[in-house]
Amino acid sequence: MSTLVQAGALPSRTAAATDSARARWGRRFQHGGWFVAPFFVLYGLFVIVPVVRGLYLSFTDANISGEHTAFVGLDNYREALKDDLVRDSLWHSVQFTLYVVPVIVVTALLMALIAHHTVHFRWLWRLCFFAPFLLPSAVVGNLWWWLFQPTNGMVNHVLGWDTPWLTQKSTAMLAIVVATLWWTVGFSFLLYLAALQNIPRHLYEAAELDGAGSLQRLLHITVPNLRNITGLVLALQVLASLQVFDQAVVMYQFGPGPEESTRTFVQYTLEQGFTSYRVGYASAISLILFLIIAAVALGRMWLLRDREEAATR
Amino acid sequence: MTTPVVRKPRSTWTPAQIALTLVAAALSLVWLAPLAWALSTSLKTPTESVLSPHWIPDDLTAESWRAVLDAGNIPNWFVNSLVVSVCVTFLVLLVASLAGYGFARTEFRGKPVLLALTMAGLMFSPAVLGVPLFTTVQSLGMVDTYWGMILPQCAPAAMVYILYKFFQSLPKELEEAAFIDGAGRWRIFFTIVLPLSKPSLSAVGIFTFIASWNNFLWPYMVTNNPDLMTLPNGIATVQNSFGIVWPQLMAGGLIAGLPLIVVFVFFQSQIVRGVAHTGLAGQ
Numbered sequence: 170m171s172t173l174v175q176a177g178a179l180p181s182r183t184a185a186a187t188d189s190a191r192a193r194w195g196r197r198f199q200h201g202g203w204f205v206a207p208f209f210v211l212y213g214l215f216v217i218v219p220v221v222r223g224l225y226l227s228f229t230d231a232n233i234s235g236e237h238t239a240f241v242g243l244d245n246y247r248e249a250l251k252d253d254l255v256r257d258s259l260w261h262s263v264q265f266t267l268y269v270v271p272v273i274v275v276t277a278l279l280m281a282l283i284a285h286h287t288v289h290f291r292w293l294w295r296l297c298f299f300a301p302f303l304l305p306s307a308v309v310g311n312l313w314w315w316l317f318q319p320t321n322g323m324v325n326h327v328l329g330w331d332t333p334w335l336t337q338k339s340t341a342m343l344a345i346v347v348a349t350l351w352w353t354v355g356f357s358f359l360l361y362l363a364a365l366q367n368i369p370r371h372l373y374e375a376a377e378l379d380g381a382g383s384l385q386r387l388l389h390i391t392v393p394n395l396r397n398i399t400g401l402v403l404a405l406q407v408l409a410s411l412q413v414f415d416q417a418v419v420m421y422q423f424g425p426g427p428e429e430s431t432r433t434f435v436q437y438t439l440e441q442g443f444t445s446y447r448v449g450y451a452s453a454i455s456l457i458l459f460l461i462i463a464a465v466a467l468g469r470m471w472l473l474r475d476r477e478e479a480a481t482r
Numbered sequence: 483m484t485t486p487v488v489r490k491p492r493s494t495w496t497p498a499q500i501a502l503t504l505v506a507a508a509l510s511l512v513w514l515a516p517l518a519w520a521l522s523t524s525l526k527t528p529t530e531s532v533l534s535p536h537w538i539p540d541d542l543t544a545e546s547w548r549a550v551l552d553a554g555n556i557p558n559w560f561v562n563s564l565v566v567s568v569c570v571t572f573l574v575l576l577v578a579s580l581a582g583y584g585f586a587r588t589e590f591r592g593k594p595v596l597l598a599l600t601m602a603g604l605m606f607s608p609a610v611l612g613v614p615l616f617t618t619v620q621s622l623g624m625v626d627t628y629w630g631m632i633l634p635q636c637a638p639a640a641m642v643y644i645l646y647k648f649f650q651s652l653p654k655e656l657e658e659a660a661f662i663d664g665a666g667r668w669r670i671f672f673t674i675v676l677p678l679s680k681p682s683l684s685a686v687g688i689f690t691f692i693a694s695w696n697n698f699l700w701p702y703m704v705t706n707n708p709d710l711m712t713l714p715n716g717i718a719t720v721q722n723s724f725g726i727v728w729p730q731l732m733a734g735g736l737i738a739g740l741p742l743i744v745v746f747v748f749f750q751s752q753i754v755r756g757v758a759h760t761g762l763a764g765q
Contacts, residue, residue: 201589202592204580204581204583204667205584207576209581209596211636212599212600214633215619216606219617222618223611287502287503293510298513300513303739305695307698307717315728326536363754448613452613452614462605
């Protein structure tokens, strides 16, 4: 049909093309749709269908077996608004995000500045700072569970304290934050390092000629040039931290932590879905998390568009 | 660059450089300490590990490493992890590069809608979709199968987006020349575009492999069968349920973590570039 017209960006075929059966067969698959089709089969099955299904399930009392499902309207949502555990677990995830994001951004930036400005053994600093990121979350969880043991863990041994990190409410979340910082800071560190290497050298050379000291160069060249990457690191960290699950549950053996102080939101949805078998309710509360994540993502896009407009003005 | 060679040794070890190097070394020690502690624990006997804490084991023993390897579970999970991660990486590279190319270089009806759908997918993750994704996979009969673990990890909107941006930035001239010579899109894609895209593809591939090797949440949801588990979730669920033997727990963790760290030591610059590339594409 219109396959020849679909050439799009490319100039259309010349008449010299042979019209053998094979060429005709080949031409049938020139349509751009064939290129995106394999992706959309998987994307449809494992993203679009679950999204639609989740939305549908959230209006039902479905259990894990999928049998005897009844439509319950907005009951799940009404229940979620009154559910103390929804509120508490959501607060724990938000609390974790508020603690961990600033710490990671600042540490990553400091590490990048150090690794960038040191002339010797750069590969070694890069290796040390990034290596923990390569560990599976379960290993990180087990490791810090061990390191935070009150009487024979490394943390108290090094500090000379006897804090029961994992069994008292006041330090339980802090322990997860420390473990997460150690584990994931390497990724943001690499992003900052790449951004530092992208800053044109001539800016520094010109500033030096003008007599700017190293602090002035840092404040007036480095920091402004890192604004975009900081926005990216912040956004990625906020989105990842709101979805915290792995290391938190492994450090507390899939439990809710001391006085239920570390049960995260994802953990609560999975408890509802897979422990209480309330698939309908779990889908409804997942939607709350999705709305928050979508708000953050769209908010960032909106901010970026604002900035692009400012740049072109 | 114009500095005479004689000045070089003096200029690199300035007082500022010495201070920076010391700070970097101190920070690196802090970052390595947990791994060193894990290694030290794994080489202690179970009794010694719970005595008063100390760095150097009194009697060095590989007993826990041997116990972990002999128990059979960890080598088995290691193979499962390898199978799953290699399949996921291969499928993601294939599917995402095809889709990225389709979006970047062809026009067809419905393309803007599909592109918008893909972009929307950047906001969904297994953490948000977990429960309905599980029931979907359940109705496909894929719970407790390799396919159930692999396929849901193979629809990454982010990777399609990164490759789409990359293909858009490639110059069109080569493709146009080949097109005039009568080559079809598929020939152009496999013989011209893909070879030009090696840095981008290796970035996506490396990143996908790390993510898949370390993926905990999805395998944890989709399988309870200890024979099918991947290394991370085997370690977190089955190994811990045997009762805590710290040296074995640490040995198992190191076995799970070391392969990627060793790979990193050898391919450091590619991985660094890969992470920077995939990350920066979101800017």
